[in-house]
Structures are given as structure tokens and as C-alpha cells.
Amino acid sequence: MSPMRYMGWMTGCSVLTVFVSIIWQTFLTLQTLSRTTVLLTGLLAIESSLKRPADETPPKVAIGYGACTDLQINATEFLNRYYKNYKIPTVTTSARDVVKNEDELLQSFAYYFQNGAAAERVMANGTLFKQLIEFAKVMDKERIHWYMGGNAPLMAMRFFMEGAEVLLGAHMSKKMRPLLPKEIRLAGVEIPDDDIHIILEYMAGDVWGPYVAPRANRYILHNDKNNPHIRAVEEMTNALKLYHPQLLVVSGLQMMDMFSFNPGEREKRLQQVKMQLISQPSDTRNHFEMASYVELKLLQELRQFVLPYVDSLGMNEQELSNLQQVLTHGRTTLATDCNPRIAHTLDQMRQVFIHLLEDYSVESRCDPKRRRVSRLHVHTLAYQAIFTIVDSQWKNTQAAAAKAALTAHRYVCKSQFINPESVLQVLDDSFATSMQENAPRMRISAASPVPCWKEHVQYGRDLERIKVEICVAPVLVCREARKTAGAGDNISASGLAAQL
Numbered sequence: 171m172s173p174m175r176y177m178g179w180m181t182g183c184s185v186l187t188v189f190v191s192i193i194w195q196t197f198l199t200l201q202t203l204s205r206t207t208v209l210l211t212g213l214l215a216i217e218s219s220l221k222r223p224a225d226e227t228p229p230k231v232a233i234g235y236g237a238c239t240d241l242q243i244n245a246t247e248f249l250n251r252y253y254k255n256y257k258i259p260t261v262t263t264s265a266r267d268v269v270k271n272e273d274e275l276l277q278s279f280a281y282y283f284q285n286g287a288a289a290e291r292v293m294a295n296g297t298l299f300k301q302l303i304e305f306a307k308v309m310d311k312e313r314i315h316w317y318m319g320g321n322a323p324l325m326a327m328r329f330f331m332e333g334a335e336v337l338l339g340a341h342m343s344k345k346m347r348p349l350l351p352k353e354i355r356l357a358g359v360e361i362p363d364d365d366i367h368i369i370l371e372y373m374a375g376d377v378w379g380p381y382v383a384p385r386a387n388r389y390i391l392h393n394d395k396n397n398p399h400i401r402a403v404e405e406m407t408n409a410l411k412l413y414h415p416q417l418l419v420v421s422g423l424q425m426m427d428m429f430s431f432n433p434g435e436r437e438k439r440l441q442q443v444k445m446q447l448i449s450q451p452s453d454t455r456n457h458f459e460m461a462s463y464v465e466l467k468l469l470q471e472l473r474q475f476v477l478p479y480v481d482s483l484g485m486n487e488q489e490l491s492n493l494q495q496v497l498t499h500g501r502t503t504l505a506t507d508c509n510p511r512i513a514h515t516l517d518q519m520r521q522v523f524i525h526l527l528e529d530y531s532v533e534s535r536c537d538p539k540r541r542r543v544s545r546l547h548v549h550t551l552a553y554q555a556i557f558t559i560v561d562s563q564w565k566n567t568q569a570a571a572a573k574a575a576l577t578a579h580r581y582v583c584k585s586q587f588i589n590p591e592s593v594l595q596v597l598d599d600s601f602a603t604s605m606q607e608n609a610p611r612m613r614i615s616a617a618s619p620v621p622c623w624k625e626h627v628q629y630g631r632d633l634e635r636i637k638v639e640i641c642v643a644p645v646l647v648c649r650e651a652r653k654t655a656g657a658g659d660n661i662s663a664s665g666l667a668a669q670l
């Protein structure tokens with residue numbers, strides 16, 4: 171072949187290769203798109219089964235405690251602007267519970283940012299905290315956002331949107347009250363100023379110095395004066411006597427950092443929470459919404475005052491790891507894998523379930539007010555997993571998982587309308603139900619977009635058996651995450667509302 175003809179032949183080949191690969195890519199894209207559409211249709215169909223008849227009395231829900239104002243800013247933009255000439259720290263493994271100065275702030279942020287892990291930290295330095303808020307206020311108006319925040323008000327709003335009657339236990343200012351629908355009843359008094367939380371948000375791929383965020387998440391800083399003391403507890407306990415809800419939700423306890431209390435004082439506040447929980451009649455279900463807890467002592471106090479008296483727990487994958495570590499080994503973990511495999515999560519859920527059941531079976535003899543856990547909901551970026559004890563009061567487990575998955579998508583994409591093209595699928599077509607060898611696999615398909623199955627959980631020295639239903643719903647992950655702070659509150663509340 172002459173060199174010219176040879177070149178021509180080569181070009182022809184490349185053109186053909188490119189052509190074939192374009193067709194192949196299009197084929198793959200269409201295939202993913204159609205799979206997404208099929209899953210979405212399936213999820214929406216399951217969700218629509220939850221519609222309550224118009225004549226049904228709405229469920230009553232009560233939620234505590236606390237409220238705050240969220241100040242949301244772009245993390246990398248904010249830090250680059252104010253700490254431009256700062257030497258960005260090399261990350262050490264030790265992340266801190268509490269941040270006292272700029273160095274510690276940047277170090278702690280770097281640690282979570284490079285892991286893409288959510289974090290909530292106390293800023294112990296009031297001067298620096300005020301300074302950060304002033305910095306944020308002079309940024310462009312479009313770049314900062316103020317929201318009503320706090321787990322309790324956000325969950326309250328979600329329950330209200332799901333058609334529930336709602337009582338909220340919180341102290342808030344008269345600036346904040348109008349942000350809540352007036353139908354939501356408030357147990358608590360008016361205060362002059364709400365606590366502010368600074369939420370530093372970042373997206374997957376955002377760059378700060380040498381670090382790249384592996385996923386979208388947020389780093390929260392606070393310097394609360396009101397929330398740690400959960401002052402609304404007593405007012406709420408009083409209001410509950412007449413209100414008699416089907417569901418009582420306890421949240422916001424992660425705000426009770428030790429720096430806000432004199433020795434022994436925090437325990438007294440937690441005693442009040444326990445009093446509230448144990449004074450509920452048995453037809454009121456108690457739920458505890460976990461959050462990012464860093465202090466081991468506080469987790470141990472929760473294990474003593476709160477966990478024994480709730481029927482249900484909600485949390486994300488990090489909080490699950492943390493709780494599992496505390497229950498099994500009495501220690502906490504910091505950042506964990508941000509996209510854990512389903513099998514791993516389910517195994518951790520089983521362990522937590524078993525631990526709580528064991529504690530119950532040992533201690534309920536001397537403490538008749540103890541409750542046996544009957545529901546566990548774990549939300550991750552890619553899926554929702556719900557365990558319920560078969561024949562317990564919780565209904566619609568499958569629909570609750572579907573609902574939570576759809577809420578997760580709608581929230582993070584900030585859109586009620588779900589466009590299959592905006593969706594990224596993280597899950598495969600099937601998953602193992604445990605890391606153990608030969609564990610059964612479940613398929614996620616058009617025929618079963620939310621796989622559910624039943625299995626026995628064994629616990630205690632006498633190997634008692636209890637039957638649980640497990641449902642896993644895939645989340646259609648948004649390509650462009652718009653909002654991650656507060657997603658957990660919406661997701662957990664929508665799952666709970668579906669099960670009342």
C-alpha cells in the first residue's frame with residue numbers, strides 16, 4: 171500500500187470507530203434513560219398508593235425541640251475569599267468536636283471536605299463566629315441564603331405538607347414564627363433572637379486548595395445560646411397531655427454540646443426528655459431522629475435516657491456507623507465511606523437492631539417503661555432502607571421507602587418535577603442482602619422497583635427470633651445537587667408520615 175492510501179484507510183477506520191462508538195454511547199444512554207423512567211414510574215405508582223381518603227382524620231404528630239436560622243453559603247467561595255492568603259492545612263486524621271480559632275476551623279473543614287462527609291461542629295469562639303456571619307453578610311445577595319432551620323421545624327413542615335396535624339416544641343423569635351404555617355401549633359415561648367447556623371455547602375468536584383470533594387455535602391458551624399438547653403421540653407410535655415398524638419418525634423439533641431453546660435446539668439435536661447417519652451401512652455409511637463453526634467459521652471447518655479424509650483429510629487449512613495460502633499464497642503467513628511454498599515448498611519442495621527432488642531430483653535424486666543424498637547430507617551445518597559417488625563404498628567413499609575426515596579430526589583434537586591435526564595443511577599440492577607457468603611440477592615427492576623423481603627433476626631442468649639420486613643428503595647440521584655442541608659429531615663418525616 172502506498173503511504174497515501176494507507177493514511178486514507180486509517181482515517182476511514184477511525185471515522186468508523188468514532189461512528190460506532192457514538193451509536194453505542196447513544197444506545198447506552200437511552201438504555202439508562204429508559205431504566206430510570208421505568209424505576210421512576212414504579213416509585214411514583216407506589217407513592218400514589220399512600221393517598222389518604224379525604225374524609226380520614228389526619229394523623230397527629232408532635233415534634234421537639236428547638237429552631238434556628240440557617241445561613242447557607244458556597245463553602246469554597248466563602249473560604250477562598252476570606253482565607254485567600256491562608257496556608258491551607260494538610261489534613262491530619264484527628265477531626266475536632268469543637269473549633270476555637272481559624273486554624274482549627276480550616277483544618278476541621280478540610281478533613282470533612284476531602285471525605286465528602288457531613289459535619290456539624292460547635293464554634294466555641296463567639297467573636298470568630300460573629301466575624302464569619304459578618305463576612306457572609308457582605309457577600310453578594312445571590313450567594314447567601316437564609317432559611318428556617320433546625321431539625322424539629324423542618325420535620326414539622328414536612329409532616330404538615332403530608333397532611334398531618336402538627337405540634338412543634340420550640341422557642342422562637344417573632345421574626346421566625348411567620349415562616350411556619352399558622353396551623354402548626356407551637357409549645358414554647360417567644361425569644362428575642364434565634365440561634366444562627368452557618369452552612370458551608372459544596373458540590374461533588376468542588377476544589378479547595380489541594381482538596382477535591384468526592385460528593386456534595388455540607389459543613390455546619392454553630393454557636394448556639396438557646397438550642398443546647400432544649401428549653402421547650404417542659405412546655406411540650408404539658409401540651410402533650412391534651413394533644414395525644416399518634417407519633418412523638420424527638421430531634422435536635424445533637425445541639426446539647428458539653429460546652430454549654432455545667433457538670434451534671436445536661437443529664438438533668440435529658441432526664442426531662444426521658445420523662446416526656448415515658449409519659450406517653452402506648453398508642454403514641456416514639457421516634458428518635460439521630461444526627462451527627464461526635465461526643466461519645468452524649469451518645470452514651472442517649473443510650474441511657476432516650477434509646478430505651480423509643481419505638482423507631484431514623485438516621486443517615488454515617489450516623490448508623492456511629493451508633494453501631496457505640497452500641498458494639500462503646501466508641502465513635504468519624505467520617506465513614508460516603509457510598510456504602512447496601513449489604514454493608516443492612517448488616518449494620520441488623521447489628522443495631524439486635525443490640526437494641528438485647529438491651530430491651532435484659533432490662534425490660536426491671537424497667538416496664540422500656541419500649542422495644544420496631545422500626546429503623548436509614549437514608550443514604552443512593553438508597554433508603556427501612557426495617558420494621560412484622561405485625562407491629564408500622565404499616566406501608568414499602569411505600570414509606572418509595573416515598574422517602576422520592577423526597578430525597580425532589581429535595582436535593584430542588585424540584586417537584588422529576589426529569590429522568592437529570593438523574594444519575596448509582597445502584598446496580600441487583601444487590602446482596604448481606605456481606606455474608608451466599609446471602610440472597612434482590613433485584614431492582616420494573617416489576618419490583620422497591621424490593622422487600624422478610625427474615626428472622628436472632629438475639630439474646632436464648633436466641634429469641636423475631637420477624638422483620640426489610641424494604642430498600644433506590645434514590646434517583648440528582649446530577650446537580652442543589653441543596654443537601656436539611657434533606658434528612660424531609661426524608662425521615664416523609665417516611666414516618668407514610669407509616670402512621
Ligand SMILES: *[C@@H]1O[C@H](CO)[C@@H](O)[C@H](O)[C@H]1NC(C)=O
Nearest residue numbers: 270271272295296297298301
Ligand atoms: C477567637 O477568634 C478571634 C478572631 O478570629 C481570635 O482573635 C481569637 O484569638 C480567638 N480566640 C481563641 C481563644 O482562640
Ligand SMILES: *[C@@H]1O[C@H](CO)[C@@H](O)[C@H](O)[C@H]1NC(C)=O
Nearest residue numbers: 244245246247371372373376
Ligand atoms: C461554589 O462556587 C464555585 C465557583 O466559584 C463553583 O465551582 C462551585 O460548584 C460552587 N459550589 C456550590 C455548592 O454551589
Ligand SMILES: CC(=O)N[C@H]1CO[C@H](CO)[C@@H](O)[C@@H]1O
Nearest residue numbers: 323324327328577580581660
Ligand atoms: C422536596 C421537598 O419535599 N422539600 C421540602 C422540604 O421541607 C421544606 C420545609 O421544611 C419544604 O419547604 C420543601 O419544599
